[in-house]
Amino acid sequence: MNEQALQIIEVELSILIRRISSFTTYKKIGSLDRSAYLLLHQISSHGSASVKTLADEFHLDVSTVSRQTAALEQKGYVYRIPDPVDGRSYSLHITEHGAAALNENKQARQERVAELLKSWSAEDRLIFGQLLAKFNRTFD
Structure with missing residues (x-):
């Protein structure tokens, strides 16, 4: 696997998880x-x-x-x-x-x-x- 692609995916997934966690904690969508x-x-x-x-x-x-x-x-x-x-x-x-x-x-x-x-x-x-x-x- 391309090392650069793997690094990008890993970091971007980490950022996504952090943002989703933060968003759902502070700005709940729905009930x-x-x-x-x-x-x-x-x-x-x-x-x-x-x-x-x-x-x-x-x-x-x-x-x-x-x-x-x-x-x-x-x-x-x-x-x-x-x-x-x-x-x-x-x-x-x-x-x-x-x-x-x-x-x-x-x-x-x-x-x-x-x-x-x-x-x-x-x-x-x-x-x-x-x-x-x-x-x-x-x-x-």
Whole structure:
């Protein structure tokens, strides 16, 4: 791999992570934190899911996702459906309230990204999105 390219990517990723962390800490977008947004998005996009499935998807510990989904359930964003075969297991489904919160937050996030990229060409935005998706898939 080209050493210069690797150095640029590493530094730019570090800067991006810092800026996103800073922005989300001081200028929250929407009412959902990142974990709630991603969990609701996953359930909404792919249908009901178990805590284990969600933990596997996000490469997180089951206990972490269990705690996060319990918070979503407490807020009325998801509800549990018991597994008919294994009474200890359940899948999570998004509620109308959860879908509304997700859509509101998605809109706010997309508006912020559009604002940041408004001076970019349509082609650059498309390429950037495709490369981000490709990069994210490398973690699977």
